[in-house]
Amino acid sequence: MNRRRTGTEKETLAAAYLKKKGYTILECNYRCRYGELDIVARHENTLVIAEVKYRSSERCGDPAEAVDLRKQKKICRVTMDYLMRHPYFQGRPCRFDVIAIYGNGQIRHIEDAFLYCS
Numbered sequence: 001m002n003r004r005r006t007g008t009e010k011e012t013l014a015a016a017y018l019k020k021k022g023y024t025i026l027e028c029n030y031r032c033r034y035g036e037l038d039i040v041a042r043h044e045n046t047l048v049i050a051e052v053k054y055r056s057s058e059r060c061g062d063p064a065e066a067v068d069l070r071k072q073k074k075i076c077r078v079t080m081d082y083l084m085r086h087p088y089f090q091g092r093p094c095r096f097d098v099i100a101i102y103g104n105g106q107i108r109h110i111e112d113a114f115l116y117c118s
Helices: 003-020 069-085
Strands: 024-032 035-043 046-055 094-102 107-114
Touching (some): 024 069
Antiparallel strands (some): 024 035
16 A cells, blocks of 8 residues: 555544544645645634654654654644634634554544644
8 A cells, every 4th residue: 555545544534533522624634835734623612733643563653753843843834824724713722633543553642742833
């Protein structure tokens, strides 16, 4: 299986997981010139940006560790673009989550995984 198809599968799995937890999925794979957001959702009154990471084994480390400072800055920059294009969410609470998916099918949802960084 190629990486893109695997990524799409795991993002779909993560979106279904969030729906079960009561989240409303607003958009998957939001793209702009700065990059991409895996999942944009709403939970109660909060805009949630979720980054999905998958590892088939832990030989390369925990999937959540792949969301390093460089990746966080990129996510924040794309989020600013999203907010500019969707003014309804400006001024509302926003948080950044990470959804780590493991080769054995386990899902770990880390809420408030990082703060906004510029």
